[in-house]
Amino acid sequence: MSPPDSAGRTATMAAEVTLPWRWLDPWREAGEVETAWRSxxxxxxxxxxxxxxxxxxxxACLPPGLDLRLAVAGSVTEPEAAFFIGRRRRWRHGLFPVRECHLNATGYPTYDNLWIEYNAVPGRSLAWSELLAALPAGWDEFHLPGLDTAALPGHALATVPPGLIGISRKAIPSPRVDLEAVRRRQAEGGDYLDLLGRNTRSQIRRSWRLAEETWGPLRLEEAADPGEGAVFLDRLAAIHQESWQERGEAGVFGEEWFLDFHRRLVARHFDDGIQLLALRAGDQELGYLYNLVANGRVLFYQCGIPRLEDNRIKPGLMAHAAAIRHNAARGEALYDFLGGDTRYKQSLATGAASSSNDSADLAWFILQRPRLSLRAEALARSLKRRLFPSR
Structure with missing residues (x-):
């Protein structure tokens, strides 16, 4: 990828934009990329x-041939902001090319199926004009996946810059548990389950009782080091795959690149906030959870939950309940289920990350330039929805 003027020089901004940007190759200029991001x-x-x-x-896991750069505002040693730009030229319907830019993503599904959430531009708040000035010349679409709606640019989606078209692909809540509320309830002699609906409480308590009657005392174990973390991860991945394949789905851990990414992450960065948990009753595995912990926030990322013959036992609900109690005891602030309004997340949550129940916490958004080809595509999609509403 080359910046709007030429590689290695500061781009010339529009009259109202004074923020200087430079572009770093993440492989050839790895040291500068690390310095900027760590700052x-x-x-x-x-x-x-x-x-x-x-x-x-x-x-480290991406193939170096991808068109990816780090846009850095200001100096490398103390940047004002930075974000990765993945660029891809994609043919739409085999008819016309679209020049895409992707925020902190590559544009290739194989590498973007990590599904990062709370995506943003780290740094000081920027105006749209400042942010868009970092993009390479000639772009048609700017893809903004998994945006944190409380941070840049997610908080500015309602004010799309003049001359551009904003397309909302998805907007969803991020259910969570207030762990301070759990601790307050425990201090009063109660429990996390008291904060949930009656049906959910009943299911978890019955599951707990039946599991102990069937297999023995329940215990939650946390991987203590990278070696044990690797064992937990492999068991989680195996159970995850088995469960999804029984339902006729592929399962994300079936993709070699995805599994290799997480094996390396656990091996190299275990002490940076990776939490791998296993719930067992006797010798029976009841579930593995893969969480990411930073700044008091526990992000539930993936799980491996076995399917049991006794459907009265709900191992997924039990595993999360145990993990929530565990992280409350650790002094963490929030247990975040990440995006989605699936029933179990809503049942186990005490709220959503946004301050309003009507607000989405995460958004998938596209900015388009008003190209004739893209307008024709949008019109064709609209007509298709009208003619075939059930498809």
Whole structure:
């Protein structure tokens, strides 16, 4: 990827934009990329998916031939902001090319199925004009996946810059548990389950009782080091795959690149906030959870939950309940289920990350330039929805 003027020089901004940007190759200029990102992390405390542990692992696992650059505002040693730009030229419907830019992503599904959430631009708040000035010349679409709606640019989606078209692909809540509320309830002699609905409480308590009657005392174990973490991860992945394949689905751990990414992450960055938990009753595995912990926030990322013959026992609900109690005892602030409004997340949560129940916490958004080909595509999609509403 080359910047709007030429590689290695500061781009010339529009009259109203004064912020200088430079572009770094994440492989050829790896040292400068690390310096810039670690400086931002130390000053702005981004979420786990934007911490250097995740970013370093991502860059190490990606093939170097991808068109990816780090846009840095200001100096490398103390940047004002930075974000990765993945660029891809994609043919739509075999008819016309679209020049795509992707925020902290590559544009290739194989490498973007990590599904990062709370995506943002680490650094000081920027105006749209400043942010868009970092993009290479000639772009048609700017893809903004998994945006944190409380951070840049997610908080500015309602004010799309003049001359551009904003397309909302998805907007969802991020259910969570307030762990301070759990601790307050425990101090009063109660329990986390008291904060849930009656049906959910009943299911978990019955599951707990039946599991102990069937297999023995329940215990939650946490991997203590990278070696044990690797064992937990492999068991989680195996159970995850078995469960999904029984339902006729592929399962994400069936993709070699995805599994290799997480094996390396656990091996290299275990002490940076990786939490792998196993719930057992006697010798029976009841579930594995893969969480990412930073700044008091526990992000539930993946799980391996076995399917049991006794469907009265709900191992997934039990595993999360145990993990929530565990992280409350550790002094963490939030247990975040990440995006989605699936029933079990809603049942186990005590709220959503946003301050309003009507607000989405995460958004998938596209900015388009008003190209004739893209307008024709949008019109064709609209007509298709009208003619075939059930498809």
């Amino acid at each position: 931002l992390e130390a000053r702005f405390h981004p979420p786990w998916f934007l911490r250097w542990a995740w970013v370093e692992n991502w860059l």
